[in-house]
Amino acid sequence: MPQCMTWMKLTMADARISWISGPVLRAATDSGFRISESVLVGENRLLGEVIRIDASSITVQVYEDTSGLKPGDPVAGTGNELSVRLGPGLLGNIYDGLLRPLSTQDRHIRQGYETPVSNKRFPFIPDVEPGQQVSAGHVIGHVDLKDARSLLCQTPPDCQGQVISVVETGEYTEDEIICEIAGDDDITRNISLGQQWPVRRPRPVRERIPPEGPMLTGQRVLDSIFPLSCGGRAAMPGGFGTGKTVLQETLAKWCDADIIIYVGCGERGNEMAGVLHEFPTLDDPLTGRPLMERTVIIANTSNMPVAAREASIYTAVTVGEYFRDQGMRVALMADSTSRWAESLREISGRLGELPSEAGYPAYISSRLADFYERAAHVRTLDGRLGSLSIIGAVSPPSADFSEPVTTHTKRYVRSFWALDPERAHARFYPAINPLISYTQDIEILQDYWKQQGHPQWAEQRRRFLTLLEEQARLERMARIVGKDALPPRQRHVLMCAELINDAFLRQSAYSENDRFCSPERQIAMMQIITHFIEQTEAAIAAGVDVDRITDMKVMRRLHRMNEGISENELDRFQLLQNSLDAELGLVTRGVDGSAG
Ligand SMILES: Nc1ncnc2c1ncn2[C@@H]1O[C@H](COP(=O)(O)OP(=O)(O)OP(=O)(O)O)[C@@H](O)[C@H]1O
Ligand SMILES: [Mg+2]
Numbered sequence: 001m002p003q004c005m006t007w008m009k010l011t012m013a014d015a016r017i018s019w020i021s022g023p024v025l026r027a028a029t030d031s032g033f034r035i036s037e038s039v040l041v042g043e044n045r046l047l048g049e050v051i052r053i054d055a056s057s058i059t060v061q062v063y064e065d066t067s068g069l070k071p072g073d074p075v076a077g078t079g080n081e082l083s084v085r086l087g088p089g090l091l092g093n094i095y096d097g098l099l100r101p102l103s104t105q106d107r108h109i110r111q112g113y114e115t116p117v118s119n120k121r122f123p124f125i126p127d128v129e130p131g132q133q134v135s136a137g138h139v140i141g142h143v144d145l146k147d148a149r150s151l152l153c154q155t156p157p158d159c160q161g162q163v164i165s166v167v168e169t170g171e172y173t174e175d176e177i178i179c180e181i182a183g184d185d186d187i188t189r190n191i192s193l194g195q196q197w198p199v200r201r202p203r204p205v206r207e208r209i210p211p212e213g214p215m216l217t218g219q220r221v222l223d224s225i226f227p228l229s230c231g232g233r234a235a236m237p238g239g240f241g242t243g244k245t246v247l248q249e250t251l252a253k254w255c256d257a258d259i260i261i262y263v264g265c266g267e268r269g270n271e272m273a274g275v276l277h278e279f280p281t282l283d284d285p286l287t288g289r290p291l292m293e294r295t296v297i298i299a300n301t302s303n304m305p306v307a308a309r310e311a312s313i314y315t316a317v318t319v320g321e322y323f324r325d326q327g328m329r330v331a332l333m334a335d336s337t338s339r340w341a342e343s344l345r346e347i348s349g350r351l352g353e354l355p356s357e358a359g360y361p362a363y364i365s366s367r368l369a370d371f372y373e374r375a376a377h378v379r380t381l382d383g384r385l386g387s388l389s390i391i392g393a394v395s396p397p398s399a400d401f402s403e404p405v406t407t408h409t410k411r412y413v414r415s416f417w418a419l420d421p422e423r424a425h426a427r428f429y430p431a432i433n434p435l436i437s438y439t440q441d442i443e444i445l446q447d448y449w450k451q452q453g454h455p456q457w458a459e460q461r462r463r464f465l466t467l468l469e470e471q472a473r474l475e476r477m478a479r480i481v482g483k484d485a486l487p488p489r490q491r492h493v494l495m496c497a498e499l500i501n502d503a504f505l506r507q508s509a510y511s512e513n514d515r516f517c518s519p520e521r522q523i524a525m526m527q528i529i530t531h532f533i534e535q536t537e538a539a540i541a542a543g544v545d546v547d548r549i550t551d552m553k554v555m556r557r558l559h560r561m562n563e564g565i566s567e568n569e570l571d572r573f574q575l576l577q578n579s580l581d582a583e584l585g586l587v588t589r590g591v592d593g594s595a596g
Pocket of ligand 1: 238239240241242243244245246247395429430507508509510
């Protein structure tokens with residue numbers, strides 16, 4: 001926001017504070033504020049937003065620490081909605097909830113801090129000429145990044161007309177004017193590499209289109225069992241310490257998106273410190289380039305102002321849409337939306353609003369919808385395909401999934417990855433409970449697996465889930481009658497379900513060999529497990545004792561294949577299958593022999 005404008009307004013002081021309670025305040029005024037207008041509060045010009053207007057007063061939520069403010073202090077309107085500045089300089093940096101850069105030494109923003117004008121220059125190559133007609137989202141030029149990728153400079157969504165002038169190839173800052181456009185509305189627009197966009201307003205697209213392919217994560221339980229489509233929405237609810245943060249970080253490192261937006265939303269400072277210190281040191285495992293080159297981190301820890309936390313998820317989604325509009329696949333991880341909901345509850349409480357379930361305001365559901373609905377697979381204004389996928393962690397108190405944030409979130413997501421305290425206590429990671437998790441994208445993604453040469457994917461997946469379901473039922477029964485009292489077919493179910501759990505679903509984020517699993521390796525593992533299920537089923541039907549099978553030497557190798565066979569040794573799966581067939585053959589022939 002141009003500094004001169006805000007300063008002029010401040011000296012005219014449109015309102016005077018009459019009441020303050022933490023991050024919210026009321027100010028008496030008779031001038032024309034608008035709802036959602038951003039304001040500057042007090043001598044230190046703290047950033048705030050108008051959230052309610054009465055006949056003679058406005059209510060403002062302030063995005064900074066309000067210590068030191070007092071009744072009578074001025075509140076100045078800016079005439080703009082709460083906006084953030086988007087541009088090529090976003091990548092690789094760490095920001096607060098309002099996209100103000102956090103310094104690497106101390107993660108605090110001093111009061112009244114305004115984003116400094118950056119002198120950083122970007123190599124810009126124009127793609128338009130004077131006289132050319134351009135529509136909204138038209139590519140004016142591009143910026144070549146160090147890692148050989150290009151970022152686009154496009155006309156803003158509300159701008160179309162004729163190019164009057166455009167700069168030559170060269171290095172420009174985000175604020176320099178690179179192109180002038182005579183708009184169809186007779187207003188001349190100055191375009192620079194950076195552009196403002198209001199965080200609460202979704203960026204327009206030509207059309208939203210159904211998802212086509214998956215967003216691959218390298219995690220078997222997700223990709224093969226509960227996959228997320230590109231442009232999809234997933235929730236990851238889990239009680240205390242069930243592995244939400246580790247899983248979000250794992251996805252940020254391994255998922256095949258072009259751009260990662262990671263929002264640490266009200267988490268403890270030390271948890272966020274892990275991300276803040278670790279990410280800048282990591283290389284992108286898929287390209288070998290620094291991971292931060294494709295990452296934007298938005299950090300709003302629990303000790304930072306609560307209202308900024310409320311805004312942070314919209315800020316993040318706006319940044320995501322900016323890259324999506326350039327035709328990229330963007331993945332947004334929010335950890336955790338429960339802390340975000342708490343900020344909503346705190347502000348609502350201070351406003352004296354009537355609380356609804358568990359003290360949350362009645363509009364919590366629509367606010368969650370505002371966030372998740374911005375995930376989409378789209379055709380952009382200039383006709384590209386782009387996607388923004390959202391994965392939100394939820395931290396329900398006492399792991400109770402019937403609490404409001406989890407239940408409302410469930411209405412808006414298509415993939416539900418429920419983390420289970422029992423699995424986590426048994427150090428079974430990722431602790432996703434296959435019996436209560438689900439995804440609604442199976443039909444959409446069937447084609448992808450077909451193209452990968454795995455047309456039986458949906459069928460095999462269903463079989464795995466059925467076995468796991470049966471296992472849960474039989475284990476309850478076995479606790480009463482003892483495992484050995486179960487008939488062979490049921491013991492076979494238990495044996496196969498154990499193999500699925502141990503070898504396929506379990507995947508340590510810290511294992512050198514197994515922290516990432518390619519689609520090819522996932523297919524090989526699914527195939528060999530299915531082969532095992534079918535062959536042992538036939539053997540048992542032919543009279544082989546289940547214990548003889550569980551005692552086979554190859555069983556240990558099967559159970560450990562996730563760690564034992566790495567990405568570059570996929571042919572060893574065939575050797576393992578050969579060993580299985582050979583040993584099972586011996587066991588079966590033993591039966592035949594005695595029968596003969
Ligand atoms: N995928 C995984 N692989 C290996 N270990 C894991 C995995 N996920 C979690 N863990 C272990 O569990 C611990 C707790 O995980 P994490 O901090 O992610 O939980 P959380 O759900 O984010 O907790 P909180 O509720 O406190 O935010 C980790 O320190 C790690 O030791
Ligand atoms: Mg956590």
